[in-house]
Amino acid sequence: MLRVSTNVQCGFIIKRIGDVMLNDRDAACLINAIMTYLETQGAQLQGLPQRRIVNSVGELRLVIDLIQAARGGLRLNGAECLRDVVARYGIGELNINDTGFARFRATVERVLKALAMVKVRGEPIIEFTPCDTSCKIPGVVTLRKAGLGFRCPVIQAGASDSGASEARIDVSSIVEKLENKCGPTYIGFEWAVKQTLKYLEEKGSAKIATMAVDLRNDYMWIVKYLYWMYSEASIPRLVRCVVEELAEAGLVRINGDVVALAK
DSSP: OOOOOHHHHHHHHHHHHOOTTOOHHHHHHHHHHHHHHHHHTTOOOOSSTTOOEEEEEEHHHHHHHHHHHHTTSSOOTTHHHHHHHHHTTOOOSSSTTSHHHHHHHHHHHHHHHHHTTOEETTEESEEEEOOOTTOSSOOEEEEEGGGTTOOOOOOOTTSSGGGHHHHHSOOHHHHHHHHHHHOSOHHHHHHHHHHHHHHHHHHSEEEHHHHHHHTHHHHHHIIIIISSSOOTTHHHHHHHHHHHHHHHTTSEEEETTEEEEOO
């Protein structure tokens, strides 16, 4: 049985969240902030070694503490990116009657519901029981043993000069076309597009066959976990599919089997 990688799981989580207020980077930041918070609030195995529950916290307390962490009132790893996320909600008061607070709470609930569906080695990483509409019955978030250390990678475009062109383009429309044309995964093709552009920025130009070899690991997890048929023979076809779509977008040129960045 194949074990799904953290990258793939995080792609599914982000897609499940489906909150218009969050881009992929923001979603990963919020996921990591929640998991870090759950670990740092008394994270220790309680009782017998086989006990699976690590720590529980009230849903509203989690939401309030995330806001305080973003405002600098609570120490938390990743608070810098969390600050950018929370600032968008225009939170005034830390109560459910504040519009910004209510909206942020709804976002956190979306993230928690998505996380509750994730399993590592067959065990859920968290358990989540939401509170009712008025929160008279408090919601509870529970970190489980399998969730210890679970984090999503945060890919930051434009971190160096070589990534500058990637930072300036919106790959979402390209990826959506690839998903429809070559199927079936958004997150896989998003990674493939970014890594292919980065590769061409470093190499200048390359044959598709050479790219299929050099980018094997970047394309392999699409084939292995998300593609309809597990076969390395699919990789050259996927590479060609990606570069053809990049060519349509005017980002690369294809001359026979040679691909080069557009000037």
